[in-house]
Amino acid sequence: MSVAESTHTIEDVVARGMCVGCGACSVATSGRVVVRFTSIGMRQADLEGVSPADIARGDQVCPFSDNAPDEDQLDAPTDWGRRLSHDHRIGRYSLVAAGRRVDESALLESSSGGLTSWIVGRLLKEGLVDGILHVGDGGPDGLFSYNVSHSLAEADGRRKSKYYAVTLAELVQEIQGNGKRYAIVGIPCFIKAARLLALQNPALAEQFAYYVGLVCGHLKTRFFAESLAWQIGVPPEQLASVDFRVKNPERPASRYDMAVSSADDPTTVLQHEVAKLLGGSWGHAVFQPEGCNFCDDIFAETADVVFGDAWLPQYSKDWRGNNVLVSRNEQIDELLRAGQREGEIQLDEIDVAAAVASQAGNYRHRRDGLAVRLHDDIRAGLSVPRKRVSPGLAHVTRRRVKLIRQRRRISALSFGAFRAALASGRIETYLERLRPELSKHDRLSKKPFAGMRRRLQNLVRRLRRGQGAR
Ligand SMILES: Cc1cc2nc3c(=O)[nH]c(=O)nc-3n(C[C@H](O)[C@H](O)[C@H](O)COP(=O)(O)OP(=O)(O)OC[C@H]3O[C@@H](n4cnc5c(N)ncnc54)[C@H](O)[C@@H]3O)c2cc1C
Ligand code: SF4
Ligand code: SF4
Known part of the structure; x- marks a missing residue:
């Protein structure tokens, strides 16, 4: 059998450093696969001493294993979504749009157009979910970790992108079987991992009520935050806080700043244009783990809805920011349309080619x-x-x-x-x-x-x- 034809298993994923630390294998084995910090500044699965039966369990939920269904086989989460038109670049789609929330302060406190925090807020307000699984400050992964928000105030406190390696390992085990329903926010490989877990585990399938994707360029380990902050003037051992996306009225949306503070002086915030720091350009791919070199999903094809930056000239010239979005869920479409009618959000329908162009790189x-x-x-x-x-x-x-x-x-x-x-x-x-x-x-x-x-x-x-x- 040639290399191209052989089966790439979870053991190959780990051996080749392709693990993104999602933690699905840990959840599937009730924590017997441990996701540990490694020398590249992130947590990755450790299969040392794990039984063959547990390796087989992990193999079925690992987003990089050939023994798990791929994005096309998983498809959109709902029957309705699976009947929609399909494009090989963005997956299924019912609504493709650019837009943002109208409330200026909420917009400025978000990464792009603020529609991700708006939609999860709506899901909470309408009682469609009990909580949001998303990334906020602190926790086991360092500066940022997956958290659960039960109220709008909590969810709003966790806005903005965290370009930081995190895991679902502990949080999903904590909420598993508690009877509550959640919207899970994540980058495409994490959404895929959650979908794979739901296939194996009927309780989780009930609990993951909505999958909210974030468009993804690649993952960054904690070294990304630390190296940029160090260049701004805060060394890693002093680093207390990082805001990866500070909007700057002097520049277009794509030329955003980063703000950092130091433990010995938390009130002084240092700010700098990210693209001017070494490694600040995403094109250079510093601190990108090997798994991202083998990923072909940009628009979280297995999610109900996905949000990214509208990197199109007509939108990115506005420093306040705009989203590109692809929806594949009837209820999400309705919530977005209602938000538009009520004047809470602005949406311009765009074609698939424009959505793809917004992520050309x-x-x-x-x-x-x-x-x-x-x-x-x-x-x-x-x-x-x-x-x-x-x-x-x-x-x-x-x-x-x-x-x-x-x-x-x-x-x-x-x-x-x-x-x-x-x-x-x-x-x-x-x-x-x-x-x-x-x-x-x-x-x-x-x-x-x-x-x-x-x-x-x-x-x-x-x-x-x-x-x-x-
Ligand atoms: C690693 C990474 C790479 C990305 N690469 C691209 C890219 O190449 N092109 C592009 O257009 N967009 C990319 N994005 C998405 C982009 O940065 C914004 O997150 C997205 O446009 C949503 O903006 P918003 O204003 O709607 O979000 P907001 O309204 O600010 O809300 C953000 C929501 O996402 C949650 N969140 C933040 N970080 C994470 C995380 N790491 N995992 C899970 N949930 C999280 C927050 O808790 C919050 O609920 C990336 C995001 C990440 C995390
Ligand atoms: S399931 Fe996730 S954590 Fe486990 S090996 Fe695969 S990528 Fe790594
Ligand atoms: S590029 Fe792919 S594998 Fe890497 S973090 Fe993004 S979705 Fe995951």
Whole structure:
């Protein structure tokens, strides 16, 4: 059997460092698979000493195992959703829109258009759920962890994106079987993991009443928060709080700030434009775990509804922020339409192509790039998960192949470079190691001959001006 045909199991997921720490295997084995902190700054499953029966249980719920159904097989959560039109890039859809909430203060206290916190608030207000499982401050994962919110005030206190590795392991075991119904908010692989758990466990299937996805570029381990905060002036051992998404009226929505505070002076908040910090550009993929190199789901295809940033020129120029959303659930559609009628939210229907365009970089990384990485790893004899993308190089230029490989190299190098910085107590150790790698990436990402073309255009312009003057 060739590598491409062999089955990629949970053991391969863990051995290859592809675990995203979702914790589904831990829930499926009542905690016998432990999700522990590893050297890359996140919690990952430890299969050491786990019985074959428990490994088999975990295997069925692991989002990267070939023994679990894939996104197409899982499909939308409801029968209604599974009858909708399907697009291979975004999954099923009944409503594709860009929009935001109208209340200015709520909008400014959210990451994008605030529609994620608005919809979970609506689900609570209407009594459709008893609580929200989402990420807020503190807890077992460090600065942020999964929490349950039972009231609107609690849920609103946990707005904004947490670009931080967290797990569902403990929280889902805590709520399992308590008879309450929840909306679970998560990035696509976590939603897939929750759906897989629901397939195995009828009690959880009842309890996960709504799956609310977040569009995802890739995961960041805690080193991301720590490395950016350190550059702003707060070293990791002092880091008390992080706000990854501070809107800045001076700039378009895409050029947001980050705010951090230190334990020795929690009232002083330091703020900085994220994209100007080393590793702040998502295109560089620092601290991205290996699993994200093998993920093809951008719009949380197994969720009832998914929200992201509307990275389209007409929306991103407004610093206040806007969402892109894809709904696949009749009740969610009704709640959104009601919110629009009542003037609480604004929605513009957009077409599928526009939704895809809002995540153009993600598609390049997770579809075109994935094909290259599958090709590379299969050729190297490594185990890879079965994906909905075929391995190959022919679809991209040789320069793009180099760029895709350089990006992967940066992710892998970033962890060791940051550990070296932690050991030396100097952020420069990390910055100096990464700088040449990012420069190489940036050179490759520029259009070939762009500089030469610009110089030629300038020369022609100068010559024409010279002729005009004669
Ligand atoms: C790791 C990660 C990568 C992302 N990558 C992209 C991307 O490439 N492109 C893009 O368009 N959007 C991406 N997003 C989504 C984006 O950052 C916003 O979260 C999304 O647009 C919703 O914004 P909002 O204003 O509607 O959310 P808000 O109204 O601010 O509400 C956010 C809600 O999400 C919950 N939440 C925050 N972080 C997490 C988390 N890690 N896991 C589970 N729940 C969480 C909060 O508790 C809150 O309920 C990413 C999000 C994450 C967490
Ligand atoms: S990805 Fe999730 S289910 Fe798979 S091994 Fe890691 S924690 Fe377990
Ligand atoms: S890129 Fe995929 S695997 Fe990585 S965090 Fe996002 S959804 Fe999960």
